[in-house]
Amino acid sequence: MGVWSTIKKNLMTGISFMIPVVVAGGILQAIGVAVYGKGISDMEGQTLLWYVWKCGNLGMSLVVPVICASIAYSIADRPGIAPGLILDFVATYINAGFIGGIVAAFMVGYFVLFLKKYLKVPKSMRGLMPVLIIPLLTTLVCGFLFFTVIGKPIAIFIAWLLEILKSMQGSSRFLLGAIIGGMCGFDFGGPLSKTASLFSNGLLVDHVYGPEAVKLVTCMVPPVGLTISCLLAKQKYSRTERDAIKSAFVMGTCMITEGCIPLAMNDPLRVITSSVVATAITGGVTYTLGIENYVTAGGWFIIPLSNKPLLMALMVLMGGVIMGIILALWKKPVEDEDEMDLLNLDNAEAVDIQLETI
Known part of the structure; x- marks a missing residue:
């Protein structure tokens, strides 16, 4: 396995552990905000929903520790978990954010591997290696380096990025939303979509919620767009294509865009281009309108938890149209009902083929 493939595998492991925490914490937060608005944070102990919101708020504070510990675990197994957790809290303490947590995780993981390979101890002490010696040395060395050398530039970059995002107005907000949206609409859950998703999720952890709404909206646009296209021009789709669109629409309600891949592979120029145009426009408008969301996944079911649910639903429909x-x-x-072999495959097989080609 190549270096990039290994990094990607470890990163995806961390994200897979992180997502349930983000979803649970985000939904609990969103329920409180949806009822009382952002002022719920000032209602300590005054209402039952404050406790619901606070559980979600505390849950969101665990997002970076979880991703950091799980990436370190993916790289170095159990000896990486404790240093990964501690280094994340160091990253949080110096405001290095989501990116700092990821950098710390890889630093911890590979330092543990280094110690496993090169640190020699007497046979009588080998049992202490995974539970005492490796975690202690890793935390000591990596913690010191992160506090004094590595973490500070990341914290400065994060502060600069957040300031830029918060100061964006008008055309600059539209441009950022269009870039995120176009990436989400390009490969239907592929590497480019995942990159935009990772960026949006990271900002969510740092309490910037607009890009997350852009991601959610634009990931739901392609299935809706294909469905509307089929309704407007049914004669341009074969029977199997129409069946594939039905499946894609159902999957799309849960924000699973991979159902669009068979259609995109059968007519990549038209499907992908129309998707990117629609998601870029929709993403730009969504961010410009100040729509926010606090949950990373859930499709149509989490739209009511947005700060502007009607506008968010309208954006999905606008992009689809x-x-x-x-x-x-x-x-x-369609000239012939005999179709390309690809569309005789089910969605899962088509997804596998598409991912292999990427």
Whole structure:
């Protein structure tokens, strides 16, 4: 396995552990905010929903420790867990944020591997290596380096990034939203979408909620767009394509965009281009309107937890209409009901093929 593949595998392990924490914490927070607004943070002990909100708030504070510990675990097994957790709290303490936690996790993981390979101890002490010696030395060395050398530049970068994001107005907000949205609409859950998702999730941890709403909206646009296109120009889709669109729409309600891949592979130029155009426009408008969301996944079911649920739903529909009209006008009519072999595959097989080609 190559270096990039190894890094990606470890990072995806961390994200897979992180997502349930973000979803649980984010939903609990969002329930409180949806009822009382952001002022719920000042209502300590005054209402039952404050306790619900506070549970979510505390849960969100665990997001970076979880991803850090799980990445370190993925790299170095159990000896990496304790140093990973501690280094994350160091990253949080110096305001290095989500990115700092990831950097700390990789530093811890590979330092543990270094110690496993090169640190020699008497046979009588080998049992202490995974529970005492390695965690202690790793925390000592990596903690010192992160406090004094590595963490500070990351903290400065995070502060600069957050300041830029908070100061964005008008066209600059539209541009950032369009970039995130276009990435989410390009490969339907592939590497580019995951990069945009990671960026948005990281900002969510740092209490910037707009990019998360952009991600959620634009990940739901392609299935809606394909469905609208099929309704507008049914004669341009074969029977199997129409069945695939039904499946994609159902999956899309839960923000699973991989159901669009068979359609995209059958007509990549038209489907991908119309998707990117629609998601870029929708992402820009979504961010400009100040729509926020506090949960990383859930599709249509978490729209009511947005700060502007009606506008958020409208953005999904707007993006779907844009994509649907472009595709309905551009797509060529079906000439033969005999179809390409790809569309005889089920969605899962098509996803595998698409990921292999990437």
